[in-house]
Amino acid sequence: MLTGNEEDSDRLRESLSLNISKKQGEDAIRVLAKLKLLNRGLAPQTADDTLHVPLSRAPQLAEQKQLDRALGKQTLSQEKFPSRSQTLASLEQVLAQQLPSSIIPLISKSFDVIGDIAIIELSPATEPFEKNIAEALMKVHKNVKTVYSKAGPVTDSQRLRPLHHVLGPNRTETIHKELGCRFKIDISKAFFSPRLSTEHARVAEQVRPRECVVDMFAGVGPFSILIAKRLEDVQVHAIDANPEAAKLIRENAMMNKVQDRVKVWTGDARTVVKNNLLGVATRVIMNHPSQSREFLHPACETLRREGGIVHYYTFADGLESESNARKELSAALDNSDWKIEKNIETRKVRGVAPMKWHIAVDAKLAPA
Ligand SMILES: C[S@@+](CC[C@H](N)C(=O)[O-])C[C@H]1O[C@@H](n2cnc3c(N)ncnc32)[C@H](O)[C@@H]1O
Known part of the structure; x- marks a missing residue:
């Protein structure tokens, strides 16, 4: 049994389980959902480093091959799961x-x-x-x-x-709470997606005191404000070309009492960097997956001379999506004065279509 005590046992239901490392959990759930193998009535469970995902039926041979291709090592077993919240x-x-x-x-x-x-x-x-x-x-x-x-x-x-x-x-206006911050959002005027909250947290956790972060496509400020909320000793430059988004970042910075360390810039990130932010950043966030590539040059220009970290986002599909995303970043640096010193991490942020993902590539860039 995976969870629960004696009192819980009558609320547990037996089901075939696909067992996989927790790190691959999101991928597993996405592929299982696509194959219509996910038992949505039961809640997946973790035990140590393994995620147990309830299945609606046993995979057929062809489906098992697809699972093997997409996920690598996984096992099947019979387990007990609690019902999902109703x-x-x-x-x-x-x-x-x-x-x-x-x-x-x-x-x-x-x-x-x-x-x-x-x-x-x-x-x-x-x-x-x-x-x-x-x-x-x-x-x-x-x-x-x-x-x-x-x-x-x-x-x-x-x-x-x-x-x-x-x-x-x-x-269309509302207040949304995410990761201990409050955000004023107008869904008709500026981009916001609650599906990015794990990514906002993941990036914010990497920022260290005394860093200077340039958030090139800040939206209503979920990366910028969370970073500033976590660290007092940090400088964040939040840029957005949409004046409505920039206005909301300013309000959100005030609402979360971090206006002293979040400077908001309205305008095209290329122009803002060129005119105001050359050579200042230890870290650049480029969450505009459909267009990041076109902004890599200004992203490098805003980094300090010794280099820094880039959180590069793109869309990529197929089994090689993650390595293709890394290749895209590397190719975008061709013929520039910058190179990848270290690939730190590549991660699927979320699925956007069957076998297509929003991908994050974290890399340390340095002068070539
Ligand atoms: C995908 S949203 C990302 C928002 C935010 N980073 C988040 O995680 O919620 C991309 C944002 O980039 C802004 N944008 C588009 N083109 C831009 C440009 N040339 N310069 C600066 N911002 C731009 C859009 O207005 C939009 O708010």
Whole structure:
């Protein structure tokens, strides 16, 4: 048995389990979900360094081969798991009373909650039931007061998505709590994704006292403000070309009482660096995955002469996604005065499409 004591045992359910190292947990869950092998009614469990993921059925031979290719070493065993919190089941239960049963499996379970606003995904089949879905969501998630649906792809530069108001007050502004910080967010005016919170924490934890960090694409400031909140003795330069985002960073810096160490710049990161921030940074954050590559030169220019750390983000797909992301960074430095002194870590931040990921490459850069 993986968890629980005698009292818990009657709440545990037996299931086939895929066992894999914790480090590969996110990848495993993504691949299993894609193969429809994930048992979503039960909660994965950890024991020492192993993650046990409940399966809905045994993988077929071809599926097992896919798992082996994507994940490498893993084992299967029979384990006991606790039921998941009733959230998903209840959403389905609430909807089951109102909608045709053929519609229930088509409802996307992936939605974002930002403050008290939920953003859902609808398809042509589920759109006619948008109000029922939003109502059920608000019943299950009592903190959600307003629901919007995605109404198109994100724009290239500001990373904003058109939204359609479904239910609740038609208000796009909210306060979102992340990692002990509070953020004022306007989902119609500036980019924010709650799915990046682990990444915000991961980068912030690496920053040491007396560093100078340039956050080139700061959004509403989740990296910048968390870094400044964790360390008193730090200087952060938060840049965003979207004036609405820059305005929100200023407000968020005040709200989190870190305005003395977060300097906000409104404008194109290239121009801001060239005019104000040459040779100052120990670390640069480049979270604009669709365009980071074009900004690598100014990222190098803002680093101190002895070099520093770059958190480079990109999108990459396929089995070689991580090494391709590293190659992209290295190629972008060709014909420049800079080189990679050390590849520190490469990590899949989140899946953005089947077998396509938002990838982080942390590297130490130095003059060539
Ligand atoms: C993917 S968002 C990242 C936001 C933030 N780092 C986060 O983790 O939430 C990219 C941000 O880059 C900003 N941006 C786009 N082009 C820019 C440019 N040329 N210079 C500075 N900021 C830019 C957008 O307005 C957007 O807020």
